Amino acid sequence: MNMDQLIALLQNDKEFTSHVTLWRHLEAQPAHYLPFPQSLDGRLLSALKKHHIQQLYSHQARTIDHILQGRNAVVVTPTASGKTLCYNVPVLQKVLQTREARALYLFPTKALSQDQVAELHELITLLGEDIDFDIKSYTFDGDTPVAARKSIRTSGHIVVTNPDMLHSGILPHHTLWVKLFENLRFVVIDEIHHYRGLFGSHLANVVRRLKRICAFYGSRPQFICCSATIANPREFAERLTGEKMELVAENGAPRGAKHFIFYNPPLLNRELGIRQSYVKEAQKLAGRFLRHKVQTIVFARSRMRVEIILTYLKEAMRKTNASELQVRGYRGGYLPLERREIERGLRSGEILGVVSTNALELGIDIGQLQVCIMAGYPGTIASTWQQAGRAGRRSDASMAILVASSAPLDQFIVSNPDYLFGQSPEAGIINPDNLIVLLSHIKCAAFELPFSEQERFGIRWDGSEGVDATQEILSYLEDHRVVHRAEGKWHWMAEIYPAEAVSLRSAAEENVVIIDRSTADERVIGEIDLFAAPLMVHDEAIYLHGSQQYHVDKLDWERRKAYVREVAVDHYTDAQLKSDLRVIESSEEKTLDACACGHGEVSVTSVATMYKKIKFNTHENIGWGKIDLPELTMHTGAFWFIFPVDIHERLNIPQQEFSDGLKAAANVLGNVAPLFIMGDPRDISVLPMMRAPLWQKPALFIWERYPGGVGHGAKLFQIYADVAHAGIQLVQQCGCDSGCPSCVGPALEVGEKGKQHAVAVLRVMVQAPL
Amino acid sequence: MLSIKEKLAQLQGERSAPAHQAVQPSSDPQGMAELELLAETTPTGSVWRRQRHISQALAPMVDLAACSRLAGMDLALIAKSWDFRDLAAKDLIFIDTETTGLAGGSGTYAFLVGLARLHQDGLAIRQYFLLNQGQERSMLQAIGEEMGSAKALISFNGKSYDVPLLRSRFILNRLPFAWEASPHLDLLHAARRIWKGMDGYALTNLEREVLRFQREGDVPGYQIPELYFTAVRSGQFAPLKGIFQHNVMDLLSLAGLLVHAQRRFQLREEPQSRDITGIVRTLIELGLDEMAEGFCQSHLTLRPDAPWPLVMRQHARILKRQRKYGDMVRLWEKWIGNMATFNLEPYEELAKYFEHIAHDYGRALQIIERAWQRLEISSQMGSRTLATTALYANLQKRRLRVSKKLKKLRDHEGSAYDG
Structure with a gap:
């Protein structure tokens, strides 16, 4: 079924249209090109042409120009707009000029790094015909075999890794990477909108450490960042890298027409704001599209929902005598080989449907599908556009359907389309100077190189800025017997390997693990942060997870574990928290x-004091109990x-x-x-x-x-x-x-x-x- | 307004001030004389050094005289490398470092580096000590100079530990490091080749099992970093005396291990039967076939209880390499003749030889039939296990293949005759 037929089908479906809160047709946009920069190496130019790149999109040309002029740049790029060229071109140009030049690429996930390396390889292979040395690019992560590491360290021109590996595997061992650090010309940080909040606050400090080590070896790399659309890309990239950035925001890539539909499932209980399950609605829609042989991707918000939707769709495929292998799941936890196979199947069209977590929202190449269904608002506007961008062919129209859950943010978005279609209100926020984060990284930095008594952590290349508290934090570390001051420097003096104790992705504070004891084998169904635990999973609480009720049998505060079992009761619990600020x-x-x-x-300061049992519908108070937690x-x-x-x-x-x-x-x-x-x-x-x-x-x-x-x-x-x-x-x-x-x-x-x-x-x- | 330290304390949930307040060390380090350390001023700064001469009388458990007579050939055998052939004992430098831990990475450093050279009358040891990290560069330079005067390194686990660690420290101090490519005899690797089946290869194990002595009052390795940190923080260095002694003992044991290793190759010290494989393999890999063969033969003669498979296998391998096939066949047959319980190996080796090298399919088939019969006899006595089934399958496969080849050959010969 083609897109016109599909649109007609939906438009004539009164049941469907009655729950559509918005149906917007986004016009196709033509490409906007600019010529290749004058200074581009002829060999690189001919490789690009062999790669069927005859011209550059305007954002590519502008970014490349900034970089070739020695500036840092952040480019805002929608899905499939050819962003990798923005950094691959200047990097390869430099390596062609200076054989020793090195570049470091950072991607938020391993899967993405592998995909990007594959693309880089293609370009290098085309170049290879015209040059007399090998340009080597490698991924370096936890999966890299030990035997291969040595040659990556000394001879990799382009090393592709992730922030975690840079933090714990590369920087603390910088003496093994002398070649890289002495010759580092570029640091590429892709998908920077992922590095917001705590993760980004950590990464900004990893970058500070990286720059400190570069300065030691005498290099001063330029930064190239890519971001999805956010409200403050330049400010955000500058916070992340600690350097001035040029912003390239206008997208020159062509875009096919797109139908964007908000679907709000029917209200079941007006009073409680409960709607028909968005997961069910999404899977019904997907089943319908697949029956009509429309290539569809469904995004779900958790691994568990991926499995639920997948099971339903496979069953639906069997009923129509189609192979259930035409629908596949895709999420973290699948093996790399299986992922590669699914990606290939999607590109070739052998696979008709895929159900994924946000793992596929990143720039992994799966070709361009016809329809994207989002089961629930993906959580951010940036993610919504990235997921919607998974459907979209340049020649033909595509469709994106957002199925709203009853969560407030979902409801807000489907009622206020301007937030999605207008200027993005989302700001990437980080605080590299959060004291706990800063303390962790000054510790790691002191392990890597001694601090001088005048040094300020996190200075810019020009020597300005830097953290005022540096010396006081070092003195705090001396009090705690981590560093020692001698002859004008703070030297590391402890037996620990500090990077090991610092996780970039999760808060240092502990969570309470929720364990379901309904069946013989205990099963972890979720986690809850320590501060929320007294409210949600105190003894005797009714805890809602998914749409299932659980009774909390025991909250083991010391071990940070809550034991629950499935129940079906006519009430919920409401805990009273006494907070003081x-x-x-x-x-x-x-x-x-x-x-x-x-x-x-x-x-x-907060303490949970008591809870009430409240009956559904009537809201009668049917009992209460004390909560005894610290x-x-x-x-x-x-x-x-x-x-x-x-x-x-x-x-x-x-x-x-x-x-x-x-x-x-x-x-x-x-x-x-x-x-x-x-x-x-x-x-x-x-x-x-x-x-x-x-x-x-x-x-x-x-x-x-x-x-x-x-x-x-x-x-x-x-x-x-x-x-x-x-x-x-x-x-x-x-x-x-x-x-x-x-x-x-x-x-x-x-x-x-x-x-x-x-x-x-x-x-x-x-x-x-x- | 709270100070940064107070904020940190609150954020970290500390209820009181840290247990360890920094102790300001007295301006002069204490206890250097007890450690016999002397400061020397170099162009880049101070270097603290302790010199010790260990005579034979001081170290009765190590034959230092024998060690100082080691020849290049001995070293080549022990190191399994011809790089040592033209060296003598005087060209060696022994190295052992005491470090701030096993964590690895650029925050780990060596605070005591012991270097030793052999002389006719003993071992001359120089220990370089890092009073504080500010002096690291001058210390490394001094070490570098001293190491530069030798031609080869002797260490225990130095290939994976001491040398990479020093390299990292040299780089951190922007000093050139040239010892990665030097000849380096790592006695941990050598010990694994020469003394098989030890209960672990920690230096203390080798001291007990090979050198036959035990250290008394030694500082356990895991305590060393903390002892050093405490000394630096307090400025009281006398408590480190035990670490200096520990380092001397390590260096002495290296010398001891060299002597014992050399004796193994000389057959002067009767190896445990299990050790022979490593020794023979080393000889073979160095291309010393005749020596290896001699080693096997004398071992088989000297030790009637020797484990046949181990020695035979090695011996046969040499003969095969030398293409002394007749001798090799006799050797395998000898094994079969002496065989108490069924073992497929000699039959298999013979069958392989006749099939692939001699192309005598008839004899190959005979060997397979003999093995089959022998296997039947032995499996009649015991029950038919999975292992026996596999043996039959192996033989059957081989029998079919060889028969086919034989038939083809005969057909071919037949047709040639006809023609």
Whole structure:
């Protein structure tokens, strides 16, 4: 079935169209070309032509030009816009000029590195006909055989790796990589939007270490970064690399026409905001397309959902007597060979359907499919476009369908298409100076090379900037017997290998593991962060996972394990958390007439006190119990907004109702803020306080759930009005009567007028100064 | 406002100040005289060095005199490398380092480097000590100069540990490092070849099993880094005395192992039967076939209880390489003649020889039939196991192949005759 037939089929399906909240036709865009740079090596030019590249897209030409002029650049690239050329061309040009030149490529995943190396090889092979030496490119990661490592270290012109390997396998052993570091000309960091939050804060410090080692060996590489569309690519890349960057944002690649459809499954329970399962809806749609032989990719948000959808689709294929091998799953955990086979099958068309986690959202070459179905909002706008870009042929139209879940962010996106189609509100946020992160990496850096007594960690190539706290942190490490000061330098003096203890991807704090004991074999069904655990998995709690209820038999706090078993009961539990927050240090503040706001460091203390059992539908309180768990304290970053003490009078709301309204507004902000900070709802927490200490006024605090914070507080200080505005939209567009978990929270928690009051409170934030 | 240190303490969840406050060392290091360390000023800075001369009387467990008489040939055999053929004992430098741990990477360094040279009247040891890391460059330069005066290195596990570590330190101090390509006799590798089936190859094991002595009051290796760190932090160096002694013992044991290894090749020290494979293989790999054969023969004569398979196999391999096929066939037949329990190996080797080298398919088939009968006899006594089944299958396969070849040959011969 071709695209026109498919569109007609869907348009004539009243059941389908009645749940479509948006059907947008994106026009095809022609390519925008620019000539090859004058200075391009003739051999490289002819290799590119053999590679069927007759001209460069404008973004490729501009990026290559910046790099050839010796500048750093970040290029914003949609899927399949030929971004690898942006860095492969200048790198190969340099190697052709200077045989000893080296480049380091960083990709967020191993699978992606292998794919990119394959592409690079093709170009090098074409070049090989015209040059008298071998240009060698290798992947270096945990899978690299020990026997091959030595030659990679000494003779690899282009070494492709990931941040974790650079951090723990390369930098601490830099003396084995002398050739690389002495001659390093380029560092390529691809898919930088992945390095946001904690991961990015770590990577920025790994880059600081890398630059420090380069300086020791006398090299000063240029940086080339690629990013999906985000609100602040230049600022973000500059934070990540610590260098000035040129931005190339306009995409010159052609784009085929695309139909973008938002599908919101039917509401089942208006009061609770529960909708028909988006997973089921997505798999039904996919099954239908596959029956019509339409090549389709389905993205699901977890490995488990991938398997559920895959099982359904295989069954559907069997019913139509088609081979179930035409539908495949794809996710981390599959073996590399199997992945390669699936990628090939998709390119050749032998495989009709694939169900994937976001593993396939990265630039792995699978050709261009006809339809992409996203089972749930992928979590960020950048991911949504990358996934949607998996469907799209230059000649023919393609289709992307976003099937919304009942989660607040999904509901917000399908009701407010401008956030997706307009200027992206998502900012890549990192905080390389988070003290815990900084401490870890100064430790690793001291292991790699001694610090001098004047040295500032993280200086730019020109010697400016750098971390003020460097020397004090080193002194702290001396107190802890890690380094020793002698003859003007801080020397490493411990038996440990510090990189081993630092994981770039996960918070240092522990999680509580949730273990299902329903069956004979204990099974881990999830993890929950330490701070949320007392609320969600205390003894006797009813814990919801997927759509299944579990009873928590025992929370083993010491071992960080919660033992649960499946149940089907008519109630849920609601734990009361007593939180206290204290501002330790304010970084920035502003007064907005009667209101005020600021950001800085806070200390949050919380203790779960008791829980209530609440019956579904009637919301009767059918019992309660005590929770006996220790108090938790966290020092972290936060944004705060302070209301005048008489705010309820100004808004004409009774004081008690205002308290509920503040809580409702807090819930809303917690729901929409992730959209702006490109984060996960679990990255932040919003705390309403009727009498905030220090001010003795009503206040809202949005605090970060990672010790020390990764910079969300500072960002929210700049954009809180936009966030509050989005919050108002979310509340007003929600179909519920008086509050549901998709907007302000259940009416039971926020009162009958919760929606109304939340909007009033958020308006104050948008409009302040009053 | 909190200081950075206070913030860190809070973030790290520390309830009180760190247990270890930095102790400011006194300006002068204490205990250097007890360690017999002397400072020497070089153009790049101070170097602390201790010199010791170990005479035979001081080290009765090591035959230093014998060690100093080692010839190039002895060293070549022990090292399994002809690079040593033209060297003498005086050309060697023994090296052993004490380091800040086993973690590896650029944060691990050597704080004590022991170098030793052989003289007729003993072993001259120089130990270089790193008072603090600021002096590393001058220390490495001094070490580099001293190592440069020798022609080959002797170490224990130095190929994978000491040399790469020193290389890394030289690079970190931007000094050239030239010893990766030098002849290097790593006694750990040699010991694995020469003394088979040891209960681990830690130096202390070799001392007990080969050199027949045990250290008394030795500092265990795992304590060494922490002892050093404490000394540097406190400025009190006298407690490191044991580490200096440990390092001297390591160097002495290297000399001892060289002597014992040499005796193995001289047949002066009767090897355990299990050791012979390594020795013979070394000889073969060096191309010393006659010596290897002589070694096998004398061993078989001297030791009637020798493990036939091991020695025979080695011996037959030499004969095969030398194309002394007649002798090789006699050797395998001798094994069969002496065989108590069934072993396919000699039959198989004979069959292979007749099939692939002599192209005498008739005799090859005979050997296979003999093996078959012998196997039947022995398997009648025991039960038919999986292993026996495999043996039959092996023989059957070989029988079919050889029969086919034989038939082809006969057909061919027949037709040639007809024509």
